[in-house]
Amino acid sequence: MLEALKARIRHGYQAIPDIRKAKVLDTSRGFPVVAGEIAPSAVKLCTGVCPAGAISPCGKSVSIDMGRCTFCGDCERAAPGAVRFTPAHRLAADSLSKLVVRPGMTARDYELAAVETREAIRRAFGRSLKLRQVSAGGCGACEMELNASGNVNFDMGRFGIEFTASPRHADGIVVTGPVSAGMSNALWDTYRSVPSPKIVIAAGACAISGGVFRDSPALDRSFFGEVKIDLYIPGCPPHPLTIINGILDLIGRK
Amino acid sequence: MKEIDFANHKALPLDSVPELPAAGFLDTAASLSRAGCRPVQYFGWKHAGRVRLIAVMSDAENGRLKMFRTALPEGGSYPSLTPEHPAFHLFERELHEEFGIVPEGHPSLKPVRYSFDRYNPSETAENYPFYRAASLDSHEVGVGPVHAGIIEPGHFRFTCEGETVHNLEIRLGYQHRGVERLFEAKGDPVKKAVLAESVSGDQTIAHATAYAANVESLTDTRVPRKAMSLRAIALELERMAMHAADLSALAGDVAYLTGNAAYGATRTLIINTLLLVCGNRFGKGLLRPGGTVFDLDKDRIAAVKKILDKVMGDIEIYSEALFTSASVLARFENTGRVAKEDAERYGMVGPAARASGTAVDVRSDHPSDIYKIFPVHKVTMDSGDVFARAYIRYAEIRQSYHFILEQLKSYSTWVESSMKPLGAPHPDCIVTSLVEGFRGETAHTAITGKDGGIVRYKIKDPSFHNWTGLSLALRGTGISDFPVCNKSFNLSYCGFDL
Numbered sequence: 001m002l003e004a005l006k007a008r009i010r011h012g013y014q015a016i017p018d019i020r021k022a023k024v025l026d027t028s029r030g031f032p033v034v035a036g037e038i039a040p041s042a043v044k045l046c047t048g049v050c051p052a053g054a055i056s057p058c059g060k061s062v063s064i065d066m067g068r069c070t071f072c073g074d075c076e077r078a079a080p081g082a083v084r085f086t087p088a089h090r091l092a093a094d095s096l097s098k099l100v101v102r103p104g105m106t107a108r109d110y111e112l113a114a115v116e117t118r119e120a121i122r123r124a125f126g127r128s129l130k131l132r133q134v135s136a137g138g139c140g141a142c143e144m145e146l147n148a149s150g151n152v153n154f155d156m157g158r159f160g161i162e163f164t165a166s167p168r169h170a171d172g173i174v175v176t177g178p179v180s181a182g183m184s185n186a187l188w189d190t191y192r193s194v195p196s197p198k199i200v201i202a203a204g205a206c207a208i209s210g211g212v213f214r215d216s217p218a219l220d221r222s223f224f225g226e227v228k229i230d231l232y233i234p235g236c237p238p239h240p241l242t243i244i245n246g247i248l249d250l251i252g253r254k
Numbered sequence: 255m256k257e258i259d260f261a262n263h264k265a266l267p268l269d270s271v272p273e274l275p276a277a278g279f280l281d282t283a284a285s286l287s288r289a290g291c292r293p294v295q296y297f298g299w300k301h302a303g304r305v306r307l308i309a310v311m312s313d314a315e316n317g318r319l320k321m322f323r324t325a326l327p328e329g330g331s332y333p334s335l336t337p338e339h340p341a342f343h344l345f346e347r348e349l350h351e352e353f354g355i356v357p358e359g360h361p362s363l364k365p366v367r368y369s370f371d372r373y374n375p376s377e378t379a380e381n382y383p384f385y386r387a388a389s390l391d392s393h394e395v396g397v398g399p400v401h402a403g404i405i406e407p408g409h410f411r412f413t414c415e416g417e418t419v420h421n422l423e424i425r426l427g428y429q430h431r432g433v434e435r436l437f438e439a440k441g442d443p444v445k446k447a448v449l450a451e452s453v454s455g456d457q458t459i460a461h462a463t464a465y466a467a468n469v470e471s472l473t474d475t476r477v478p479r480k481a482m483s484l485r486a487i488a489l490e491l492e493r494m495a496m497h498a499a500d501l502s503a504l505a506g507d508v509a510y511l512t513g514n515a516a517y518g519a520t521r522t523l524i525i526n527t528l529l530l531v532c533g534n535r536f537g538k539g540l541l542r543p544g545g546t547v548f549d550l551d552k553d554r555i556a557a558v559k560k561i562l563d564k565v566m567g568d569i570e571i572y573s574e575a576l577f578t579s580a581s582v583l584a585r586f587e588n589t590g591r592v593a594k595e596d597a598e599r600y601g602m603v604g605p606a607a608r609a610s611g612t613a614v615d616v617r618s619d620h621p622s623d624i625y626k627i628f629p630v631h632k633v634t635m636d637s638g639d640v641f642a643r644a645y646i647r648y649a650e651i652r653q654s655y656h657f658i659l660e661q662l663k664s665y666s667t668w669v670e671s672s673m674k675p676l677g678a679p680h681p682d683c684i685v686t687s688l689v690e691g692f693r694g695e696t697a698h699t700a701i702t703g704k705d706g707g708i709v710r711y712k713i714k715d716p717s718f719h720n721w722t723g724l725s726l727a728l729r730g731t732g733i734s735d736f737p738v739c740n741k742s743f744n745l746s747y748c749g750f751d752l
Contacts, residue, residue: 004512007575010568011516025526029533051445070448072539077547085533133404137431139748140406141455141536144499147404152515153522165402180751182368182379182428183407186399212449215439218370218432236538237455 015155019244020254024089028239029071031088032064035081036104042079049078052205052212061103067096067208070236090114092233092246099208099232115231115249122252124197125171128160129251131201132170134190136223137213138177141237142204146174149240156244159253167191172199172230175223178206178213184220191227199230199250203243208232256282257322259313262620265471265685268701271308271321276332279307279324286311286320287339292601292614294319295686295699296345298353299710300328305353310686310699314619319686328373331356341601344718351377367427367751371435382425387413392420395733399428406747414733422728422736424721429751437700437711443469443676444542450698451538454715454749456499458536459485459492460691461713461749464698467622467687469543472679472702480668481545482624483661487558488528488537490654493692495524497605497647497654498569500744504644505576507738508585516572520565527561530554545673555662566655573648586641590727590739593638602723604694604716606743609646610638616690628660640735643742679706691716693746715749 016022024030037060038046046062047055054068055075064075064083075083088107093099093114101110135143149156150163164170167190179187191200202224205211210219231250233243256278258271274282283293295310304325311320326332334357335342346357348366354373357363365377387394392415399407409425436449450465451458463485470477477485498521505513525535532540532548540548550558576582592602597610607614617630633649635642679702686699694716703709724743728736 003571003575003578007516007572008512010571011512011519014519025529027530027533029539049445051448070538071534072448073533073547074445074539132400134400135404135406135429137429137748138406139452139455140746141452141458141538143404143406144456145535148518148522151518151522153519163404167400177429178431180429180431181370182430182751183399186407186428190400206452212452213431213433213436216432216436218430218435236452236534237536239535 014152015158016153019154019241020248022241024087024239024241026087028087028089029073029085031086031091031107031110032069032101033084033086033106034061034064034101034103037061038079038082042082045079046075046082049074053214058103063103064101065099065209066091066101066234067099067232068205068211069234070205070212089239089242090245091235091238091242092231092249094231094250096232099234115246117249117252120197121199121230121250125199125251126253129172129247130162130164130170131172131174132164132167132190132194133174133176134187136175136177136183136187136207137180137219138204138206142176142207145237145240146176146203146243149243154240154244159248161247167193168195170194172201174201174203175207176203178210178216178219179221179223181218181220184223187223191223200227201231201233201247202229203233203238205234205236208234211236257286257320259318259320262319263467263471263622263685263687265680265683266321268682268684271323271684274322274324276324276326279309279322280332280335282322283309283311283335283342284339287341290315291320293341293345294688294695294697295712295714296342297699297712298349298355299701300353305330305355307349307355308684312619314614317620319620321684326355329354331358333358334360336360340599344722365427367430369430370432379427384411384425385413385421385423387420389415391415408747412733412736417732417734419728419731419733419736422725424725426721426747426750429748431748431752433752434711434713438708440707443679444544447542453713453752454746455536456496456746457492457691457693457696457715457749458538459488459540460689460696461698462541463489464687464689464696466541466543467689468685468698468700469676469679471685471687472683472700472706473677475544475674475676478545478668478670478672478674480549480665480670481541481672482622483665483668484546484548484550484672485541486624487658487661488531488540489689489691490658491524491528492537494565494651494654495521496692497651498524500647500741501576501644503741503744504640504738505582507741508582510576510579510582513572513576513582516568520568520572523561523565527558530557542673544676547673549672550665552666555665559659559662562655562658566652569648569651577645577648583641585738586644587639589640589735590731590742591637591639592723592727596726597638597723600722600726601719603719605646605650606643606720606723607694608632608634609642611636614695616688616695620688628657630657640738640742681706693717693744694720713752715746717745717750720745721750
């Protein structure tokens, strides 16, 4: 009994007080800032070194598709000054095109436009959102960060956002992984089992674009071709603060 | 010469591996098994119109690996090793699935993961041959692929009588992403490190280290001393983080919520240490073939040490509470026992095997350079139950903590750069790297072709051996103890499905 009390006291209160204002460590690789103009050799280095095929030439510089980016930082090191990863963690967006970071864009510019709250979603889910998670070829990292979003530190439950055991009890699904062919049917089944109205969230580079598995013949990404995705949460894996703040923006919570 | 004797992480010319006739190959496998060796890899490689069967076995006592091979036509057959040496059972099923090789007399020749390029595409998940109990008193419970929590998918089929589980059959393959083929595609070996990091996300460092070690051995690149140290620090941080996560989950499954919350918060501290070191909570991006991308300066060494001291203090107090709580012990003790003989027969690895008294640990059986200088002593327990699999995690967290402190003490004495450029890879070579991840023996084997590019890449996650252990643990156990048994193994689905 005493041991249990000691453990409880040692544990104390660990929830981050204000999720909206919380910061991630400076070392963290979040929003990439791309220089407005870089040498042609730097363009080549950046596009050549990217293991995720996320970097394309853009004007006199490059653009980075955060839907593919694994935030490994290899471009930053290959061409110093061209790309700089910042700890800014508000990365979620409501469309694929918004995920593309263009030269000169700041994290602030990006955040202002990234997620527009739709009134119908705010009305239905603004105060309570239950989600069912489907891992469709996910490596376990995105899954663990989704779990962590509900732990004592991040405590997403304080906003009424929780994961349910059954799709029947859910208002939407969160998909992780590149969608292996073996999971395609189960993903569709889960989606169809969620009553309408419902939302769909894609978390992590694999779910958004296939990630580093995008060229594999073992995938079946037809789901993403046919279903409207309401929120994309980039990362490999996305940080819990990226996940929670993205969802809060989607459902219109201040 | 029946087999070639070699060391972990050491590339060999493919020609130096004796190619035996099938009978000699099987004799070698059987006699090495009888002498106490354990299969580490056994896989096929389609080359020049035949399937090359390559076996790697671990001679732990002498710290050596043995490799030998044979060749069969696609769809060929041979007398199965499994009836006498069950540790081969899943390897033989895999060979059957991928190349149509029939191990005659295999007691359970079922599909493994329905790889997209399997030999017989008419075998599909829909017609998986589940065991059926003939008794009218028994019933079946099917769970998955999508599970109740936020975890990866797989299907569990319980055959029960009342609440007692007679058999648990585990059908996997839902997560198959064709990973090995992606390693074999043309491309820069450094870029593929990102792929290695995503084989199984919770073993990011273990898989990335095994891949990097293979590439380094094939290119004769000697990793800088400080990079060896930082890789080992990261590997032990990964172990501490996942063991803490597992203790949290185990506590949660027996409704001990203080433990669930407290260990979970401790895991946050540990993975934030990785974030501090390399900018990612899982250590993604930390290491590449040639060394480590990041380095530790004096301030960071001090910061890491400070966090880990706090972590260890937390773990001691939480573990004192967890392992003295009567309600926890009542659920942990004698639940889901795996006997030592079974753990050995089925070739189990990692903490799950050590909890059953089987002393297997790559760090001491086949140590890489850093673990030769800083040896890790194997921790084993005897009871083989959920309690042992939980307690051993606590013991290993302590061990990792002390190991990391030793590394931090000497780290700043190494002054050279943490990264070395890679040379050209040797053509026609084979290399196997074993790394003790938090879950156990993680094995990667690479074969290079004429131009030095990778023509065959074989990955074996420790889960490949241990899913069978979970099945064994459930026999005769109440079905309501499944969650806590499952967490006590914490196996990877995508690591198995590849």
